[in-house]
Amino acid sequence: MSAKIKKPFKIWFSDMWPNFDFQNNYFTIYLSQHFDIELNPKPDFLIHSVYSKNYLKFNCYKICITGEDTRPNFSESDFHIGFDYNDSPRYLRWPLFLMNKYSPDYLIEEKDVNLIFKKKQRFCSFVVSNSYANERINFFNKLSEYKRVDSGGKCLNNIGSPVVDKFEFISKSKFNIAFENYSSSGYTTEKIFDAFIANCIPIYWGNPCVEADFNEKAFINVHKYNSIDEVIAYIKYLDRNDDVYKSVLSEPAFLDNKVPEQFQLKKFVEFFAFIFEQSNQKKKVYKFAHKGIYLWYHIKAELNRYKAKLARFKNSLLSKVS
Structure with missing residues (x-):
């Protein structure tokens, strides 16, 4: 990082999710370990989310962080953090599960599969707040025909x-x-991560490219099956064969039991180092000088999204048939 960058870096937050703690949060905790930051309501760098539009009132560099499946809008925010597979240097794919209270490093710790298995008291669990996602509601009902699924x-x-x-x-x-x-390309939330943390086998549907994030041998990837009936048949097979079940449970969540490079904290730190370096330039010069380049990145991201929509449509048809 250039020695000419002014310090401390004045940051602020706007339009964040409910109960967001301005003083003690993922950003303040990790950024303060690597940079001299100052919380200031008149910031040079505003970190904002998508729950309102107050961020438009600020005249500074804006970094949009979202836990929703939304596309980056570089005409409103200079930098984005989200779920997209986007090659822009102004974009960081940093799925929300990386801000979980559990670090990804937790998933590479050695585990006693036999001891974990002895503690299993239920067949399957389901913890959801909203009821508008038809795919998972239908799957819950279908799987419940085999055995009780405990919904908490x-x-x-x-x-x-x-x-x-x-x-x-x-x-x-x-x-x-x-x-x-x-289902949307790149949209991997905390749901599969939480299941791994709790040492149970995730039955996953959502991001059709999820195998780029996690070891596919460690979970049931619904996207890889021709029908829901095939998925449930495999679940029954694992449920009835303890040794096979434990072999899947013993698989590491990440390939080679290593946190993928794209999920390592250094990526987050490097992204903010790049952002803070922009304080050497006049505000907005960076954005408009590269407008054409980022339009291309946006088009590429939309193509990926279109592919995901096709996969979602296919799964929807399969669900109706089954």
Whole structure:
């Protein structure tokens, strides 16, 4: 990083999610370990999300962070952090599960599969708040025809009331239904990550390219099956064969049991080092000088999204047929 960059870096937050702590959050914790930062309501760098439009009132560099499946808008924000597969140097693919209270490093710790298996008390768990995602509702109902699926969320709750501790609840299950709200390329949320943390086998649907994030041998990737009936047949097979189940459970969440380079904290730090370097330039010069380049990056991202829509349409047809 250039020695000419002024310090400290004045940052602020706007339009963030409910209960966001301005003082103690993922950004302040990790950025303060590598940079001299100052929280200032008149910032040089504004970190904002998508829950309102107050960020438009600020005249500074803007960094948009989203946990939603939204496309980057470089005409409003100079930098973006989200789920897209986007090659722009002004974009960081940093799925929301990386801001989980558990670090990805937790998933490479050695585990005692036999001990984990002995603690399993339930067949399958399901923890969801909203009821508008038809794919996972239909899957829950279909799988429940085989065995009871314990639902501990607000949606389809069958245990009396929503659980207080999701991880404790799902850790007692052999499987966990880890379906996203919808299917979109790159959109891998905390759902599969939480299942891995709780040491159960995720049944995953959502990002059709999820194998780029996790070891496909460690979970059930619904996208790879021709029908929901095929998925459930495989779940039954694992459920009835303990040794095979444990062999899947023993698989590391990440390939070669290593946190992928794209999920290592240094990527996050390098991205913000690149952002802070822009303080050497006049505001907005960087953005407009490269407008054509970033339009191309946006087109590439939209092509990836279109491919995901085709995959989603295919899965939708298969669900209707089954």
